[in-house]
Amino acid sequence: MISAKIDSVLKKIEKQEKFEQDNPGQIPNSEKVLSIGRNTGIFYNIFLQGICAAKILEIGMSVGYSTIWFADAISGNKDGAIITIDQDQKKIDRAKKNFEEAGVADLINIHHGDALEILNKIGKNLNFRDYFDFVFIDADKERYIQYFDVVFPMVKPGGFIGADNILLPERFQKYTQAYVQHVRKNKKTKSVTIPIDNGEELSLKLK
DSSP: OOOOOHHHHHHHHHHHHHHHHHSSSSOOOGSOOOOOHHHHHHHHHHHHHHHOOOOOEEOOOSSSSSHHHHHHHHHTTTTOEEEESSHHHHHHHHHHHHHHHHGGGGEEEEEEEEEHHHHHHHHHOOOOOOEEEEEEEOGGGGGGHHHHEEEEEEEEEEEEESSSSSSSSSSGGGHHHHHHHHHHHHEEEEEEEEEEEEEEEEEEEEE
């Protein structure tokens, strides 16, 4: 069960996102929360605890909603740490505040800038390539395939890559379905679409 402190921050973000959904046009798209759904957060929280995840990489942080779910899941692991990436400084500032309020800031290392550039730097600086237990992709959909290819060598055998918005919104399906096809052609993975909230593609890196 998540702590009252974490739950309070998550519900605050959910309230803001519901306001945005109920009042279209009032909030510029660049300032919207644009987070995963609560059911997806619960799913990944349970999943990450189940696989005893420690090292997580997140591409597309926004205001940190998904990151907080991940942080709660690994908080009991002494090696737990999250690297997360976003290119919007205003959202990074909001996320930092949320992390502090939730009490998970110490678990999270934020990188600001273009995700592909940062991922290439991370890959070069890792002590060994198969490092992450879980990678989550929730950024610009047209680059999902590029993100997958860059991070795949960084994932431990037996580790997972999750990708959001596989089913919804429909305007992204050109990119997300191409991603699904690309992932499933990789003979070193097993992958499944999970029809929860906006749809998740969960891919296992085979041992």
